[in-house]
Amino acid sequence: MSDISIQAVTKRFPNGFEALKGIHVAIKPGSFTIILGPSGAGKSTLLRLMNGLETPTSGSVHIGGEVVNGKQLRRIRSKVAMVFQQFNLIDRLSVVTNVLTGRLAHRSWVGSVFYLFRNEDMGIAQEALSRVALTDKAWNRADKLSGGQQQRVGIARALAQRPKIILADEPVASLDPVSSEEIMTLLRDICDRDGITVVVNLHQVELARRFADRIIGMNSGKIVFDGSPAQMTQTALHTIYQREGIENDNSLDMALAYA
Amino acid sequence: MTTVLTWRWPTPSGRLPLPLVGSVLALLLTLWLTAPIVEVDFVRLFASGGKMLAFAGQMFVTPDWAYVPQLLAKMLETMEMTVLATAIAVVISIPLGVLAARNATPHVVVYRLSRDLLSLMRALPELVWALVFVSAVGLGPLPGVMALAFVTVGFMGKFFAESIEVVDHKAVEGVRAHGAGWLQVRLFAMLPQALPDFVGTVMYILDHNLRAAAILGLVGAGGIGYDLVMSMRLFQYERLLLIALAIYLVVTALDRASDSFRRRILNGIKQ
Amino acid sequence: MTLLKPKLVASLSKTLPPRPRSPVPVWLALTLALLWMIVYDLELSFETLAYGLADMGEYFSRYGKPDFTDLSRYVHLMGITLATALWGTVFALVVAFFLAPLAARNFAPNVVIYRIARELLNFMRAMPDLLLALIFVTALGLGPLPGALALGVHTAGFLGKFFAESLERVDKGVCDGVASTGANFAQMVMYAGWPSILREASGNVLYILDRNVRMASVLGLVGAGGIGLALHDTLRLFEYGQSAALILVILATILLIDYASAWLRKRLD
Numbered sequence: 074m075s076d077i078s079i080q081a082v083t084k085r086f087p088n089g090f091e092a093l094k095g096i097h098v099a100i101k102p103g104s105f106t107i108i109l110g111p112s113g114a115g116k117s118t119l120l121r122l123m124n125g126l127e128t129p130t131s132g133s134v135h136i137g138g139e140v141v142n143g144k145q146l147r148r149i150r151s152k153v154a155m156v157f158q159q160f161n162l163i164d165r166l167s168v169v170t171n172v173l174t175g176r177l178a179h180r181s182w183v184g185s186v187f188y189l190f191r192n193e194d195m196g197i198a199q200e201a202l203s204r205v206a207l208t209d210k211a212w213n214r215a216d217k218l219s220g221g222q223q224q225r226v227g228i229a230r231a232l233a234q235r236p237k238i239i240l241a242d243e244p245v246a247s248l249d250p251v252s253s254e255e256i257m258t259l260l261r262d263i264c265d266r267d268g269i270t271v272v273v274n275l276h277q278v279e280l281a282r283r284f285a286d287r288i289i290g291m292n293s294g295k296i297v298f299d300g301s302p303a304q305m306t307q308t309a310l311h312t313i314y315q316r317e318g319i320e321n322d323n324s325l326d327m328a329l330a331y332a
Numbered sequence: 333m334t335t336v337l338t339w340r341w342p343t344p345s346g347r348l349p350l351p352l353v354g355s356v357l358a359l360l361l362t363l364w365l366t367a368p369i370v371e372v373d374f375v376r377l378f379a380s381g382g383k384m385l386a387f388a389g390q391m392f393v394t395p396d397w398a399y400v401p402q403l404l405a406k407m408l409e410t411m412e413m414t415v416l417a418t419a420i421a422v423v424i425s426i427p428l429g430v431l432a433a434r435n436a437t438p439h440v441v442v443y444r445l446s447r448d449l450l451s452l453m454r455a456l457p458e459l460v461w462a463l464v465f466v467s468a469v470g471l472g473p474l475p476g477v478m479a480l481a482f483v484t485v486g487f488m489g490k491f492f493a494e495s496i497e498v499v500d501h502k503a504v505e506g507v508r509a510h511g512a513g514w515l516q517v518r519l520f521a522m523l524p525q526a527l528p529d530f531v532g533t534v535m536y537i538l539d540h541n542l543r544a545a546a547i548l549g550l551v552g553a554g555g556i557g558y559d560l561v562m563s564m565r566l567f568q569y570e571r572l573l574l575i576a577l578a579i580y581l582v583v584t585a586l587d588r589a590s591d592s593f594r595r596r597i598l599n600g601i602k603q
Numbered sequence: 604m605t606l607l608k609p610k611l612v613a614s615l616s617k618t619l620p621p622r623p624r625s626p627v628p629v630w631l632a633l634t635l636a637l638l639w640m641i642v643y644d645l646e647l648s649f650e651t652l653a654y655g656l657a658d659m660g661e662y663f664s665r666y667g668k669p670d671f672t673d674l675s676r677y678v679h680l681m682g683i684t685l686a687t688a689l690w691g692t693v694f695a696l697v698v699a700f701f702l703a704p705l706a707a708r709n710f711a712p713n714v715v716i717y718r719i720a721r722e723l724l725n726f727m728r729a730m731p732d733l734l735l736a737l738i739f740v741t742a743l744g745l746g747p748l749p750g751a752l753a754l755g756v757h758t759a760g761f762l763g764k765f766f767a768e769s770l771e772r773v774d775k776g777v778c779d780g781v782a783s784t785g786a787n788f789a790q791m792v793m794y795a796g797w798p799s800i801l802r803e804a805s806g807n808v809l810y811i812l813d814r815n816v817r818m819a820s821v822l823g824l825v826g827a828g829g830i831g832l833a834l835h836d837t838l839r840l841f842e843y844g845q846s847a848a849l850i851l852v853i854l855a856t857i858l859l860i861d862y863a864s865a866w867l868r869k870r871l872d
Contacts, residue, residue: 175784
């Protein structure tokens with residue numbers, strides 16, 4: 074149920090910007106994949122297609138054989154967790170409550186609307202928190218934590234979903250090198266121990282080399298590299314990171330498309 | 333195992349925090365105690381649902397088209413009262429606002445007095461002042477305009493003062509450093525910066541005053557209010573329908589106009 | 604596209620370019636003309652105003668001796684007024700709580716519901732509460748209940764609009780975060796919505812409560828209970844002493860509520 078299949082996907086935004094041009098990707102269950110590329114390459118868009126936060130203009134996105142939209146969207150999302158660059162926690166609420174939002178799609182929702190959770194869910198949340206080593210901060214307000222700690226809460230939330238897939242959209246871009254190391258190690262560990270499929274967006278080449286099983290290099294909406302870190306030579310890196318002159322610089326378009 | 337034990341709140345104790353529970357209970361208690369005072373009676377409410385529907389049904393009659401000219405005249409009067417009262421209030425509120433702004437006032441005592449004066453001016457609702465002014469100068473739109481302007485100064489003066497208090501003091505220091513006089517500092521450094529907020533405030537108050545002006549006629553202070561109440565009392569539903577519709581249309585039109593004005597012009601001034 | 608190098612040669616012209624025409628004088632002139640027309644149309648003469656102002660001093664002196672003999676009745680009436688305002692505000696809060704998420708573009712389940720909810724809130728705001736009070740008095744009879752209902756319906760429109768606008772300003776990232784877990788509409792609203800706007804929302808509720816206390820004190824004029832009717836009667840009968848007392852009671856209450864809500868606002872921060 075946890076293989077990701079993206080076929081012939083093109084994504085064009087309302088302002089005309091084409092973020093993805095005819096992409097084909099198949100991701101195997103249990104793998105650790107890193108998508109590498111410069112800003113504006115389409116990494117975020119590609120990742121967000123996988124849990125339905127973006128929809129393709131043409132082509133299809135399947136997870137475990139099911140199309141990512143429509144009635145099954147919520148069910149698919151409950152099994153596909155996301156970790157964000159800006160953490161996207163609910164600032165006012167406690168760390169525990171933030172982690173518990175990972176359980177929202179799993180049980181009957183009547184209780185959750187009143188902030189009531191089953192003991193079982195609390196247990197899962199505690200487990201997730203101890204996995205990211207934040208048990209002592211459990212009752213703190215989410216915005217009172219450091220960047221690295223907040224991202225760990227984000228991962229705990231993802232873990233609380235008991236997901237088959239974890240998508241991480243530039244999870245370390247807002248963090249210092251030490252915290253970045255922590256987070257990447259944590260994600261790798263989760264993949265290895267729990268067999269969860271992990272797909273991470275990064276622009277830091279070194280981290281990609283060290284942590285990935287498979288690197289997908291993107292540039293200007295196309296896949297320009299697909300292989301193991303060993304296969305990623307300097308030439309390959311150039312292809313990924315080249316800019317074809319100022320005329321084709323679409324980072325401005327990208328920023329506008331997401332405005 | 334009872335159901336109570338399988339659910340809990342996300343707090344260390346599993347229960348809701350005491351202050352939250354306390355305030356909610358206090359509120360519910362106050363509501364329950366005041367229910368008889370307000371004569372809240374859900375039975376009566378549901379029973380009157382039928383009466384409301386019957387009333388609504390009665391509203392669907394042929395409108396009294398002959399009344400339209402008078403309706404238009406009265407609506408125009410209402411709008412004129414709104415504009416005039418707001419304009420008068422703007423003229424008075426700008427200097428008063430300067431006096432009531434901590435960074436622009438000539439003296440702390442003046443500041444305190446101005447703030448208290450503004451507070452008193454807006455303390456009573458417009459209708460109360462309208463009652464008083466009608467008693468003083470007679471019926472017609474004059475007492476209405478006076479009452480509206482008076483209360484508006486209270487609100488506008490306060491908002492203006494607050495806008496002046498948050499201007500960038502560096503620009504003010506710059507002008508002062510060039511030897512500008514007391515009045516010049518305020519005219520050239522403070523007021524221009526507060527201008528976008530002023531405009532926003534005036535728009536919001538125009539909106540509010542139109543609704544207020546529509547009611548003042550109730551006590552004889554001009555506008556559509558008098559016709560409104562009379563048509564209800566005399567069960568003239570053919571007129572009431574037109575009046576309600578006219579008020580709704582004008583208020584909504586002003587609403588949309590001020591929204592789009594705010595978006596276009598204010599973005600221009602703010603750059 | 605090559606970068607243009609700025610020309611650093613001195614300009615040949617020694618005078619400034621012509622100053623752009625400012626629209627301000629035109630608008631000012633138009634406004635003044637409009638105001639003059641209004642004064643004319645409303646038949647406001649400076650004569651009556653001058654006479655009025657001259658008389659004003661004498662007139663206001665009649666209020667100089669407030670007559671507090673009926674004070675207990677006044678306080679009782681003020682109590683009714685306050686209770687009416689409270690019930691109206693709570694009613695408005697409940698209605699706005701359910702309508703506002705539907706009227707927020709980023710939370711509404713679909714565009715149709717969004718449009719309908721917005722229009723409904725606009726309608727509730729546009730009807731003056733006095734008109735609503737009149738209607739409810741016809742349906743429910745005299746007393747404070749129609750007043751509370753009228754206040755509730757009218758301010759539900761305001762509160763709903765304030766809430767909806769706050770909800771629309773919630774950080775998209777936070778909404779994405781909750782949505783990505785598979786939350787449904789109600790969960791999105793309760794977790795990404797209300798916690799994010801709690802501070803603004805409570806400020807809005809206090810503002811509306813304040814406003815409702817003022818309105819409640821005049822609703823009595825249409826038979827909807829409270830102190831308004833008493834003031835109307837005393838003024839009609841030229842009982843200045845009692846009117847003064849009534850006005851002072853209303854004034855004192857409103858100032859008290861003002862202080863209380865300012866205090867509450869500080870504590871909630």
